[in-house]
Amino acid sequence: MKKLQGIAVSAGVAIGEAMVMDTEGFRIPRRFVARDTVEYELERLGHAIEAACEEIARNRDAVSNELGEKYGAIFEAHLQILRGSQLREELEELICERHYSPEYAVSRVMRRYAEVFQKRNVADIVDIEKLLLRQLLGRRREELSRLTSPVLVLAHNLTPSETANLDRRFVRGFVTEVGGPGSHTAIVAAALEIPAVVGIGPFLTDVSGGDYVIIDGDKGLVILHPDEETIARYHHEAEEIRSMAVRLEVLRDLPAETADGVRVEMLGNIEFPYEVDHCVDRGADGVGLYRTEFLYLGTEREPGEEDHFQAYSRVVRTMAPKPVTIRTFDLGADKVPALPPAEDEHNPALGQRSIRLSLRHVPMFRRQLRAILRASALGNVRIMFPLVSTILELRQAKMILADVMEDLEEHHVAYNRNVLVGMMVEVPAAVMMIDHFVEEVDFLSIGTNDLIQYTLAVDRSNKDVVWLYNASDPAVLALIDKTIRAAQRKSLPVNLCGQMSGSPVYTMLLLGMGLRQLSVPPSAIPEIKKICRSVTLADCEAVARHVLGLESARDVFSYLKGELKKRVPEFGT
Amino acid sequence: MDQPRLTRTVTVANRTGLHVRAALAIYNLARQFQTQVEIVMDRQRASAGDMLHMLSLGANPGQELVLEAIGPQAEQALDALAELFAAGFHEDDPQTGRR
Numbered sequence: 108m109k110k111l112q113g114i115a116v117s118a119g120v121a122i123g124e125a126m127v128m129d130t131e132g133f134r135i136p137r138r139f140v141a142r143d144t145v146e147y148e149l150e151r152l153g154h155a156i157e158a159a160c161e162e163i164a165r166n167r168d169a170v171s172n173e174l175g176e177k178y179g180a181i182f183e184a185h186l187q188i189l190r191g192s193q194l195r196e197e198l199e200e201l202i203c204e205r206h207y208s209p210e211y212a213v214s215r216v217m218r219r220y221a222e223v224f225q226k227r228n229v230a231d232i233v234d235i236e237k238l239l240l241r242q243l244l245g246r247r248r249e250e251l252s253r254l255t256s257p258v259l260v261l262a263h264n265l266t267p268s269e270t271a272n273l274d275r276r277f278v279r280g281f282v283t284e285v286g287g288p289g290s291h292t293a294i295v296a297a298a299l300e301i302p303a304v305v306g307i308g309p310f311l312t313d314v315s316g317g318d319y320v321i322i323d324g325d326k327g328l329v330i331l332h333p334d335e336e337t338i339a340r341y342h343h344e345a346e347e348i349r350s351m352a353v354r355l356e357v358l359r360d361l362p363a364e365t366a367d368g369v370r371v372e373m374l375g376n377i378e379f380p381y382e383v384d385h386c387v388d389r390g391a392d393g394v395g396l397y398r399t400e401f402l403y404l405g406t407e408r409e410p411g412e413e414d415h416f417q418a419y420s421r422v423v424r425t426m427a428p429k430p431v432t433i434r435t436f437d438l439g440a441d442k443v444p445a446l447p448p449a450e451d452e453h454n455p456a457l458g459q460r461s462i463r464l465s466l467r468h469v470p471m472f473r474r475q476l477r478a479i480l481r482a483s484a485l486g487n488v489r490i491m492f493p494l495v496s497t498i499l500e501l502r503q504a505k506m507i508l509a510d511v512m513e514d515l516e517e518h519h520v521a522y523n524r525n526v527l528v529g530m531m532v533e534v535p536a537a538v539m540m541i542d543h544f545v546e547e548v549d550f551l552s553i554g555t556n557d558l559i560q561y562t563l564a565v566d567r568s569n570k571d572v573v574w575l576y577n578a579s580d581p582a583v584l585a586l587i588d589k590t591i592r593a594a595q596r597k598s599l600p601v602n603l604c605g606q607m608s609g610s611p612v613y614t615m616l617l618l619g620m621g622l623r624q625l626s627v628p629p630s631a632i633p634e635i636k637k638i639c640r641s642v643t644l645a646d647c648e649a650v651a652r653h654v655l656g657l658e659s660a661r662d663v664f665s666y667l668k669g670e671l672k673k674r675v676p677e678f679g680t
Numbered sequence: 681m682d683q684p685r686l687t688r689t690v691t692v693a694n695r696t697g698l699h700v701r702a703a704l705a706i707y708n709l710a711r712q713f714q715t716q717v718e719i720v721m722d723r724q725r726a727s728a729g730d731m732l733h734m735l736s737l738g739a740n741p742g743q744e745l746v747l748e749a750i751g752p753q754a755e756q757a758l759d760a761l762a763e764l765f766a767a768g769f770h771e772d773d774p775q776t777g778r779r
Binding site for chain 2: 180181183184187188191192193194220223224228231
């Protein structure tokens, strides 16, 4: 048994067979073969070795001709390794005696050699392994879309296109060697509502496809080759989570309402259009944050107006007449291959991203706005601009929007003239000037992930300073408080999205501070609703008053945990 | 026919140990003779006719190895191999590691 600690990015527990993808996306699918196919598998192995030898010989000849025999020598070495009787015998024995699949046998044997070899030879052995696997598997990189049984995906990293093509019916969890809380894997796992752990560090050499693995998405743990006792414990835990979910399911059609009758709007955060179904299943009051970034990821070209429109209309139609708040483009230029590469992005979090990039590339921005406006004719759409820092930025964005509206009008394209326009509050400068902003928007949405990062000047994917990144920090709470009060003075709706709203610890505080809308991942809706229904507003307001007088994140967090345990014991873990 | 079985002690004299290129040099040299050569390191034994075998020894620089040869050309094979070891597999030669 081996326990590995990573970063927890999507909650839940998954137990099952590993599907290992290495840095090149090779997959080791089956572990065992049937007794009566052993002959056939041996033949496959033989063909694979032959084909791999031919490929190496071709490389050797090409390199030798071009650069001289000396440079071809390394291929000659690979060829002789592959032709050696020891390797062949070992592989055949594993297939005959233990009924390993040739793929599994290759990965096991090669991994073992990689371990005993001196460091300098490991790359050679890995090369040979890849070559053999490529021959055995035939095609590469499509494997995630061709699953036939449930798997936990273990990879160095997952690209947007790989995750986009995966077969959602069979993927039960993700583990990646690299990546942080904002990584693509994290977002996709949360959207699929399956557990995920990222940033584990190198570990793929310790595991083969078909190995039994546990992913603990709550603690950020991955357990390889778990013992019986651990498996039993996690099965029990998974069962508890399931039964809790069943208990919460009865809340589906009940309103999110405090015990003393104050209605709270429970909205969903989504990334992919299909997640709108998760919102409906949980009885959400709407979509509070529809991130549109997936449209730009994993494709070589910039999405066209029609691509946007198809995605938006699916969400808007499904949710109607409930509201859908669509956030405009919120990425850096590095994620959009169609845009010219950024020149000075030494510090992307402070660079040209999000609304800044939209204002810089107006045609791209207009395409998105046109699609959103067209979708506004199909249901209840709201438009939201991210990362607004100054009032001039907001005005510029609104001007472009007005211009696009005029354009649609001229061409007699249907859209909702009275579509609500709001902004994300996630830059401290915007909070400081919030009294001016509330004069020019229809609603506010507080984005805590960025607000925390910019307020405390901390990068949450940097493990050395991540301890500073804390939603409980009094400075962050003071900014949230200021924003809510400014909105209340103008009777503007104010929402809070970001991870803070989905964490049960903060629900009482946020209600007590005056929020009546919470936008959370669809999977968190039942829990947060349960808390709303278990507390009174009077209690929440008392909690908020107390918290706003505290001076450290630690005091705030432990007080909030204590209060939650007192009021809603089921969540007091 | 007489099958002499000879042994010779050699030292891994290059800077990086018995790695892929060194193993290839041994392999290529050994197969030129009508003889079977095995390399013995402590209690491990590897055939000079199998690259993977030799690499599995993981012999470091300075490691002493015993070469065992059986066959009509055992003497010549050991002479040639001993020279290869002594020359540090010709890795520091200006031209190339191969003879």
